[in-house]
Amino acid sequence: MDYRVLGKTGISVSRMCFGSLTMGPLCANLPVEQGADILYQAFLSGVSFVDTAEQYRTYPYIKAALDRLEEPERIVISTKTYGYTDREAAWAVEDARLALRRNRLDIFLLHEVRDLEDFQEREGAWRILSEAKANGVIKAIGLSTHSAAVVAWAAEQEEIDIIHPLVNMSGIGILDGSREDMLAAIHLAGQKGKGLFSMKALGGGALMHQAREALNWAFSQTDLDAVAVGCKDINEFRTNLGWFEGREPEEAAFLHLLDRNIAFDKEPRCHGCGACVERCAAGAMSIGEDGTAQWEKAKCIYCGYCIAACPWFCLSFC
Ligand code: SF4
Ligand code: SF4
Structure with missing residues (x-):
């Protein structure tokens, strides 16, 4: 497993980030212990970075997997909120601290910022995240987005530490431009010292039949400190990890992956x-x-x- 530091944050993470959405109630809806098993296996394989969100409702899976580790604090967790107001964001921060049993959270993002106007409307929520960072409750803050223009704008904002952009080899899901537009914005953000980890490398499932190519493409983007990949079973994780490490997965595991x-x-x-x-x-x-x-x-x-x-x-x- 390769590890990188997220921008200027000093937070070191595995380049493969475990995307927890896929196993949770919004997608595969695995029983908590079953999901925790997969996550725990990922930790044993060297994964040290997990992506989640208030809305994903996957904190119980993460907590259950962390409970099996002797040093759970070595796992970096990035979460996010759709909150607009200070009250909504304050609730989201406390909810994460309680559910994950962590006094100090690693990364907290505004979830899916659509454009600059959307960011401005969430001024109350951003203020809470900024204050929580200043008070040492959160180590790094930022935003997730499907927009290349938002990434380019965020690159220039001093107070933004982390950007979690949508990008994949086909440009599926980018709101306002091409894959190249998004890559240019990501490159700019990298030059400005932002921590960058991407989402939807497999186009949310649309690229599953070209999964190897899509993951290779994502991991070869050197501007990305990490790439979040969702997994709903252990075969899927092993297949993705095999490709990430340049190995061929077992055929049975690969066929299982396609049966989605x-x-x-x-x-x-x-x-x-x-x-x-x-x-x-x-x-x-x-x-x-x-x-x-x-x-x-x-x-x-x-x-x-x-x-x-x-x-x-x-x-x-x-
Ligand atoms: S959100 Fe409303 S419109 Fe959409 S499926 Fe549910 S009931 Fe129908
Ligand atoms: S992209 Fe698909 S899964 Fe996402 S909100 Fe739209 S219909 Fe739902």
């Missing part, structure tokens, strides 16, 4: 409230002529955010 079927169901019946449409930055959800939500697979990046947005629990991966 993601779909949406809509039972109970959709109420047509539009919350999922509003939440979907990829434009994959819309309200159809029958007044219910429609999903456009080709646009979907499998982020799972619409699932959490539905107040009626109509959506799920299966």
Whole structure:
């Protein structure tokens, strides 16, 4: 396993970051101990970096895996909040500290900043993160985003330590430009000393059939200190790790990886409230002529955010 320091933060992490969204309630919905087993195996393999979020509801998996380690503090955890107000962010910080049983959090980000206006609307939440950093409650702060323009803007902001951008070899899911636009913004951010770890290397599942190529591409981007990769079972983790380390995975593990079927169901019946449409930055959800939500697979990046947005629990991966 290779390790890098995230920008100027002094925080050392494994280049492979374990993305916890995939195992959690928004995606595979594994039992906590089963998810913790995978994470624990990843720790034993050298992974020392975990990506999570308030919304992913994966803190119990991480806590259960950390409890098995003799030195749990060596694992770096990055989490994030959709909070806009100071109250929402303060709640998110305390929730993470309690759920992870950590007085001091490693990395806390504003989750999925869409544009500069969105960042400005979240001024209250950002102030709380800044104060928590000043008080020693959080080591490093920043944002996650699907936007190349936000990455380029964040690169110039002194108070931003970490940027968690969406980038993959096909440019799937980038809100406002091409893969090259995003890479240029990432390069600029790297030059400015920002810690950078990417998300959606596999396009949220859309690149699964080119997984080896997609992961090789992501790990070869030297501006990225780390690459977050989601895993929902141990074969998937071993396959990804094998490719990361330049080894061939066992054929059985690879075939298992491809046997991944993601779909949406809509039972109970959709109420047509539009919350999922509003939440979907990829434009994959819309309200159809029958007044219910429609999903456009080709646009979907499998982020799972619409699932959490539905107040009626109509959506799920299966
Ligand atoms: S449809 Fe849902 S899972 Fe797909 S991109 Fe939109 S929010 Fe994400
Ligand atoms: S959030 Fe749920 S109920 Fe509302 S439109 Fe979407 S699927 Fe339908």
